[in-house]
Amino acid sequence: MARTLETAGAWLLAILWVLPLAYAFWAAFHPAEFSTNFVLTAPVTLDNFASAWNAAPFARYFVNTILLVTLILAAQLVLCTLAAYAFARYEFPGRDVAFALVLVQLMVMPDVLIVENYRTMSQLGILDSVLAIGLPYMASAFGVFLMRQTFKQVPKELDDAARVEGASALQVLWKVYVPLAVPTYIAYGLVSISYHWNNFLWPIIVTNTVNARPLTVGLQVFSSTDQGIDWSIVCAATLMTSAPLLVAFLLFQRQFVQSFMRAGIR
Amino acid sequence: MNRTAAQVHGWLLLLPAAVLLAAFTHYPAFATLWHSFFTTAKPTRPAAFVGLDNYRAMFDDPVFWQSLANNFWFALGTIPASIGLALLMAVWVNGKLHGRAFLRMAYFTPTVLPMIAVANIWLFFYTPQYGLLEQITALFGLPNHNWLGSQSTALACLTVVAIWKEAGFFMIFYLAALQAVPPNLYEAARIEGASRWTMFRRITFPLLMPTTLFVLVNAVINSFRLVDHIVVMTRGGPDNATSLLLYYIYEVGFKFWDSAYAAALTMALLLILGTAAVIQFGVLERRIHYR
Numbered sequence: 261m262a263r264t265l266e267t268a269g270a271w272l273l274a275i276l277w278v279l280p281l282a283y284a285f286w287a288a289f290h291p292a293e294f295s296t297n298f299v300l301t302a303p304v305t306l307d308n309f310a311s312a313w314n315a316a317p318f319a320r321y322f323v324n325t326i327l328l329v330t331l332i333l334a335a336q337l338v339l340c341t342l343a344a345y346a347f348a349r350y351e352f353p354g355r356d357v358a359f360a361l362v363l364v365q366l367m368v369m370p371d372v373l374i375v376e377n378y379r380t381m382s383q384l385g386i387l388d389s390v391l392a393i394g395l396p397y398m399a400s401a402f403g404v405f406l407m408r409q410t411f412k413q414v415p416k417e418l419d420d421a422a423r424v425e426g427a428s429a430l431q432v433l434w435k436v437y438v439p440l441a442v443p444t445y446i447a448y449g450l451v452s453i454s455y456h457w458n459n460f461l462w463p464i465i466v467t468n469t470v471n472a473r474p475l476t477v478g479l480q481v482f483s484s485t486d487q488g489i490d491w492s493i494v495c496a497a498t499l500m501t502s503a504p505l506l507v508a509f510l511l512f513q514r515q516f517v518q519s520f521m522r523a524g525i526r
Numbered sequence: 527m528n529r530t531a532a533q534v535h536g537w538l539l540l541l542p543a544a545v546l547l548a549a550f551t552h553y554p555a556f557a558t559l560w561h562s563f564f565t566t567a568k569p570t571r572p573a574a575f576v577g578l579d580n581y582r583a584m585f586d587d588p589v590f591w592q593s594l595a596n597n598f599w600f601a602l603g604t605i606p607a608s609i610g611l612a613l614l615m616a617v618w619v620n621g622k623l624h625g626r627a628f629l630r631m632a633y634f635t636p637t638v639l640p641m642i643a644v645a646n647i648w649l650f651f652y653t654p655q656y657g658l659l660e661q662i663t664a665l666f667g668l669p670n671h672n673w674l675g676s677q678s679t680a681l682a683c684l685t686v687v688a689i690w691k692e693a694g695f696f697m698i699f700y701l702a703a704l705q706a707v708p709p710n711l712y713e714a715a716r717i718e719g720a721s722r723w724t725m726f727r728r729i730t731f732p733l734l735m736p737t738t739l740f741v742l743v744n745a746v747i748n749s750f751r752l753v754d755h756i757v758v759m760t761r762g763g764p765d766n767a768t769s770l771l772l773y774y775i776y777e778v779g780f781k782f783w784d785s786a787y788a789a790a791l792t793m794a795l796l797l798i799l800g801t802a803a804v805i806q807f808g809v810l811e812r813r814i815h816y817r
């Protein structure tokens with residue numbers, strides 16, 4: 261009895277949780293007159309996607325977002341790997357202070373330093389570029405922390421053995437540490453991609469033309485019209501912008517959940 | 527390898543990340559403090575030192591206090607609810623219920639969707655007259671209500687969206703912690719004839735305490751960082767009823783272009799986050815003692 265009740269509760273909550281997405285699918289695939297009228301015989305159409313695609317330069321937004329996410333992740337992987345290796349395996353004066361200074365970013369995230377970072381981008385003359393959106397996030401305290409934890413678990417003997425054979429510091433890092441940290445890289449990569457694909461406030465601040473704007477900023481066009489919103493088109497645009505992440509999530513559900521788990525537990 | 531060479535190598539490896547961190551985290555934090563003592567530079571007039579004037583203006587600014595109060599209620603609304611739901615979800619998904627895989631996917635999906643995108647959908651739910659919520663309340667014969675347009679309900683509506691977005695994310699951490707609880711503890715309790723509720727209260731919940739503290743700190747940070755949905759759904763309105771601190775900073779800095787006052791406001795936010803940081807370090811200390 262109690263078990264049945266629990267199952268019912270769990271399912272009820274799950275249905276509530278998927279309701280917004282379910283509605284988006286309904287509205288996006290049916291003509292506008294059915295967006296608030298739920299009849300099973302409503303005809304299915306793809307017109308809303310076509311209208312949404314034409315209402316804003318989505319192709320450009322997609323390119324910008326993919327560029328942005330790739331640029332940030334590539335920079336993060338390189339910078340965080342090097343820094344984490346230094347913290348995990350080197351003794352140098354000021355190491356502990358430096359590490360504490362890195363961790364400051366976990367609390368004081370670039371998301372809240374928008375005013376001064378905007379000033380910096382303006383002084384560098386790179387406002388309205390993908391680089392400006394990405395720069396504040398490239399050195400990630402979270403990434404350094406995560407990779408340092410992983411590197412510390414690598415047996416020191418492997419490191420010593422490689423060095424005895426004459427490998428340089430970077431060769432050791434590349435041949436010994438990086439291969440052993442692949443699961444951490446995947447976990448970090450998924451978290452980073454979904455964070456920056458979805459980021460909105462900073463991109464809307466530093467960009468002002470279509471040249472650099474990512475999808476999230478482009479999507480805002482639809483809700484900012486004052487004369488009546490066409491819900492079918494909004495939903496189509498919403499699904500379109502989230503589709504790559506959503507499809508990736510549905511295909512690699514287990515990896516996604518485990519990545520978020522691995523990245524969160526330190 | 528000799529010691530000096532190792533020290534130099536260590537610093538060289540750290541250097542690229544350190545430069546970027548200093549440029550976009552440490553420098554702006556200090557620059558915020560510095561600029562908060564000046565007026566905003568205008569094309570006709572450079573920035574002038576004004577001491578604590580911006581802070582005085584802040585203390586006299588009703589919108590600042592309202593944003594702070596709103597943020598307090600938003601935090602109080604989202605944090606306990608999202609953590610409670612996350613724990614419930616994790617216990618359910620970890621149990622032997624039917625369709626666990628679907629449940630887990632359903633709970634977690636909001637985490638991977640862009641806030642800005644889902645805010646659009648929620649906007650429709652709350653739309654007056656023909657929105658989904660209105661259609662449901664109409665079935666019960668309730669009068670029309672403009673959910674996002676009235677001061678009494680707008681903030682609560684945004685709080686619900688934040689809970690919906692976050693609960694599944696926090697569930698993940700509880701799920702991982704639950705899977706690490708040794709099963710023999712439950713077996714022992716079962717032999718003693720303990721009920722499921724007793725087992726949860728006496729075994730599961732205490733063992734999850736470090737996770738709860740970790741999730742709590744994250745929830746606090748997020749309640750001061752999450753403003754994307756405000757831009758889409760209410761823009762701080764009606765009459766500042768949904769303006770949160772970071773959203774107000776965004777408005778002052780990039781709508782009114784008063785960067786000096788925005789700097790003073792940012793200092794208030796940094797003070798709050800700094801306090802959270804001090805608490806987290808205390809928490810981390812304690813977590814180490816658990817092991």
